[in-house]
Amino acid sequence: MPVDSRRLQGPESAFSYTLLEKKDANAEESILSADMQKMLIDSKQIRKDKRKPTDARPLFLRTGIISQAKGSAYIEQGNTKLVCGVYGPREVQKKSDFRLNGQLFCEFKFAPFSCQKRRSHQQDNEELVLSGLLREALEAAVCLHHFPKAQVEVNVMVIENDGSPLAAALTCASLALSSASIPMYDLVVGASVRQLPKVLLLDPTKDEEWQPELSHDQNNSNLTVGYMPSMQQVCAYVHEGVSNTEDLEQMLKLVTEYCLKVQPIVQLCLKETVEKMLANEGENKDAE
Amino acid sequence: MAEILLSEAEKAFIHHGVQDDLRCDGRTRLDYRPIILETGLVSNASGSSRLRLANSDVLVGVKVELASPLPEKPLEGRLEFFVDCSANATPEFEGRGGEDLANEICRFLQMSYMSGDTINLAELSVLAGQQCWVLYVDILILECGGNLYDTVSLAVKSALYTTQIPSIKVATMDGDQPELELSEDPYDTKRLNTQNVPCLVTLMKIGNHYLVDPTPEEECCSSSGVVVAVSGTKKITAVRKIGSGSLHPESLVSMLKTASEVGAVVNKILMKTLLEEERAGKTQKVGFMR
Numbered sequence: 001m002p003v004d005s006r007r008l009q010g011p012e013s014a015f016s017y018t019l020l021e022k023k024d025a026n027a028e029e030s031i032l033s034a035d036m037q038k039m040l041i042d043s044k045q046i047r048k049d050k051r052k053p054t055d056a057r058p059l060f061l062r063t064g065i066i067s068q069a070k071g072s073a074y075i076e077q078g079n080t081k082l083v084c085g086v087y088g089p090r091e092v093q094k095k096s097d098f099r100l101n102g103q104l105f106c107e108f109k110f111a112p113f114s115c116q117k118r119r120s121h122q123q124d125n126e127e128l129v130l131s132g133l134l135r136e137a138l139e140a141a142v143c144l145h146h147f148p149k150a151q152v153e154v155n156v157m158v159i160e161n162d163g164s165p166l167a168a169a170l171t172c173a174s175l176a177l178s179s180a181s182i183p184m185y186d187l188v189v190g191a192s193v194r195q196l197p198k199v200l201l202l203d204p205t206k207d208e209e210w211q212p213e214l215s216h217d218q219n220n221s222n223l224t225v226g227y228m229p230s231m232q233q234v235c236a237y238v239h240e241g242v243s244n245t246e247d248l249e250q251m252l253k254l255v256t257e258y259c260l261k262v263q264p265i266v267q268l269c270l271k272e273t274v275e276k277m278l279a280n281e282g283e284n285k286d287a288e
Numbered sequence: 289m290a291e292i293l294l295s296e297a298e299k300a301f302i303h304h305g306v307q308d309d310l311r312c313d314g315r316t317r318l319d320y321r322p323i324i325l326e327t328g329l330v331s332n333a334s335g336s337s338r339l340r341l342a343n344s345d346v347l348v349g350v351k352v353e354l355a356s357p358l359p360e361k362p363l364e365g366r367l368e369f370f371v372d373c374s375a376n377a378t379p380e381f382e383g384r385g386g387e388d389l390a391n392e393i394c395r396f397l398q399m400s401y402m403s404g405d406t407i408n409l410a411e412l413s414v415l416a417g418q419q420c421w422v423l424y425v426d427i428l429i430l431e432c433g434g435n436l437y438d439t440v441s442l443a444v445k446s447a448l449y450t451t452q453i454p455s456i457k458v459a460t461m462d463g464d465q466p467e468l469e470l471s472e473d474p475y476d477t478k479r480l481n482t483q484n485v486p487c488l489v490t491l492m493k494i495g496n497h498y499l500v501d502p503t504p505e506e507e508c509c510s511s512s513g514v515v516v517a518v519s520g521t522k523k524i525t526a527v528r529k530i531g532s533g534s535l536h537p538e539s540l541v542s543m544l545k546t547a548s549e550v551g552a553v554v555n556k557i558l559m560k561t562l563l564e565e566e567r568a569g570k571t572q573k574v575g576f577m578r
Contacts, residue, residue: 019359129395132388139532140512212402218523221403233534237514239527241403245548248524249541256537 016117047201047208049078056191056203056258061172061269063179064276071180075172078205079162082169084176088152102147106135106154108169114161116206130166137170137226137236143183152182163205164192170226170236175266179273186228187266188235189259193251195221195243200254210241218242223251227259292508302509306494312505318550320501323442325561327450329575334423335451338576339443341501343433346440348447349426352454354468357413357420365412365420367401369394370427371440377432386429393427393440400441400486400517400526407448407485411478414456415466421453434504437515441488442558448485449562452477486517486525487554489547493535498543500550514543518551520559 045053057078066072069085089102108131110119123131138154154177156169170190178184194204197219201208210222221241227234234256239248294302302312309316321342330336333349340346357364371394373386380386401407412421425447427440455471455478492502492513499506502513511533517526524544529535535543 015359125391125395128388128391132392133528136530136532140534212399227537228534231534232536234529234537234540235534237527237529237535237540239524240399242519242523242525244523245541245545248527248544252537252541 018116045199049205053199054202054254054258056262057205059262059265061175061266063175063269063273069176069180071176071178071182073172073176073179075168075175077164077168077203079160080165080168081159082156082165082172083159084154084156084169084172086152086154086173086176086180086182088180089147089150089182092149092151098149100148101144102142102149103151104135104139104142104144104154105151106131106138106156106173108134108156108158108166110158110161110165114158130169133166133236133238134169134173137188138173138177140233140235141174141184141186141188141228142177143185146183152177152180161206163207163209164190164203164224166190166224166236166238167192167203167226171262171266175269178270186230186233187263187270188226188228189262189266190224190226190236191255191258191262192222192224193255195219195223195241195247195251200251202254202258212240219244219247221247223248223255225252225255225259227256229256229260229263232256292504294505294508298505299509302506303495306497306499306506309497311499311503313503315501317497318500318546320438320554321503325442325446325558325565326574327446327562327565329573334453335447335449337443337446337450339439339446341433341435341439341442342503343431344435344439345429345431345433346436346443347428347430348440348443349428350447350451351424351426352451353422353424354414354419354456355422356418361409362417363413364409366409366422367398367407367425368422369397369401369425369444371397371429372427373429373432377429381429381432389436390429393437396437396488396515396517396526396528397441397444400488403486403517403525405484406519406525407480407482411480412453414468415458418466419468423448423451432504434507435490435501437488437490438501441486441517442554445482445485445487445558446562448480449482450566451480453479483559484520486519487551487558488515488517489551489554490515490530491543491547492531493533493539493543496539498539498546500546514540514547516544516547516551518548518555520552520555522548522552524548 060076062074065074066085069087071086073084075082108127112119112121154173158165167190170188174188194201194208221243224238226236305311324340327337329338330349334352335350338347371390373381373390375382414420455476457469459467459469491498492510494510512531512535515528515530516524519525
């Protein structure tokens with residue numbers, strides 16, 4: 001990606017045509033939580049995509065998707081699709097960063113066409129913060145002391161963003177890291193939950209996610225958690241919106257229970273990867 | 289966060305102190321260091337404040353300007369944050385070193401201000417869909433002595449409290465073009481309601497306990513913590529886990545509960561102090577001489 005770091009581009013005058021959409025009067029008033037809830041979930045507690053509030057979207061995982069990378073993984077969580085590539089351990093690129101423990105460099109990027117509103121091809125502030133969050137979460141899981149003076153690069157590219165990109169990135173990155181044979185304490189499983197005044201929605205889609213623009217109400221928020229199920233440790237925690245501490249406790253419990261259920265799926269994918277790698281090695285030895 | 293090198297013995301000393309609820313400087317685990325606050329220092333800014341939390345020094349200036357509102361939100365004004373970690377604060381911020389931290393603080397502030405009804409942005413609208421007030425909140429980190437998130441949030445809240453927004457009247461002319469008239473009286477201004485504006489509380493975990501307002505040495509001993517944005521009504525508007533360690537869900541929940549209690553107290557004391565300063569009137573400014 002050509003990155004021009006010397007010039008500051010002025011603001012673009014182009015804007016999305018969806019702003020010209022005629023909004024009906026009902027939509028204008030439904031900033032209130034009660035109507036928002038009606039929009040997302042009907043009286044029988046079924047969401048727009050026919051899920052129950054505590055149902056997550058179907059998960060698809062595959063490793064070895066980038067042949068040149070040391071390890072890679074692809075995740076599909078409903079319509080959210082992202083790819084993660086892991087390179088390393090290799091020598092630290094910047095000479096000043098010389099540490100006794102290994103270092104992790106994470107890059108989180110939305111493809112320009114991945115979201116409803118076009119993203120710039122350079123990392124903007126939101127992506128930089130998400131990269132930092134991803135790095136801090138993975139640093140808790142990776143055994144950094146196993147590769148001193150070296151660095152591992154984790155690159156996440158979101159191909160389609162339909163809600164919970166950070167949660168999917170956490171799961172995908174830890175799968176990619178483990179398939180790259182980077183020593184880790186535990187797999188990180190990411191999950192997110194949307195809080196509405198009377199119900200919690202697990203694994204929200206983009207439409208269900210809390211938007212800072214729309215909701216100005218109490219008890220409306222979004223929580224993304226990165227959890228290490230075997231060690232029972234939370235390594236990433238991001239909450240946005242207005243909540244009470246009691247609600248936060250409930251949301252955390254829901255998310256950790258979900259992560260425990262997802263862990264065997266990730267482990268199964270990893271097991272199949274290892275079996276395939278061993279089978280390939282066996283074939284190569286036979287060929288020799 | 290200048291290069292803090294602690295020996296194992298020093299780290300053990302801090303750990304034991306925290307266990308006994310007696311930190312190196314004599315505080316308990318939930319005590320803040322002394323805070324010095326002064327507002328209205330910068331004459332060219334619509335609102336300003338300087339907050340010194342022990343060794344952390346932050347200067348905030350708020351400038352109000354007229355601009356067109358965002359197309360998605362035609363009836364609201366905006367708040368734009370910018371954090372500048374100057375190289376004066378600590379040698380690590382030299383060049384572009386402080387950019388990451390500045391970006392994180394900026395983004396977290398934006399998130400915590402956008403949630404809920406912390407600040408009523410509809411008040412900042414002048415002419416629906418055409419003109420609105422934009423508050424540029426510029427934060428200068430002059431010195432870094434640990435616990436930047438808290439210092440910055442308290443300074444920003446104080447600066448917004450004292451921000452004067454000029455009154456503008458919309459005069460409709462015969463043609464379609466409405467004209468904006470600025471009030472002739474320079475003291476005819478309005479202020480924002482900052483009652484619900486959140487304060488950030490940082491809690492770092494050391495051993496089995498957590499601390500409020502960590503010093504740089506304590507930050508070095510700790511591997512993880514949370515930053516919680518607590519609004520005036522004791523609600524939590526944003527949370528982020530910081531540091532490269534991990535937390536058990538139960539300790540995380542108890543940290544959140546403590547943070548909301550501490551945040552409520554901090555909010556109350558800050559508002560009280562700001563009211564007192566306002567009542568004291570335009571006495572001699574101490575400024576940077578102290």
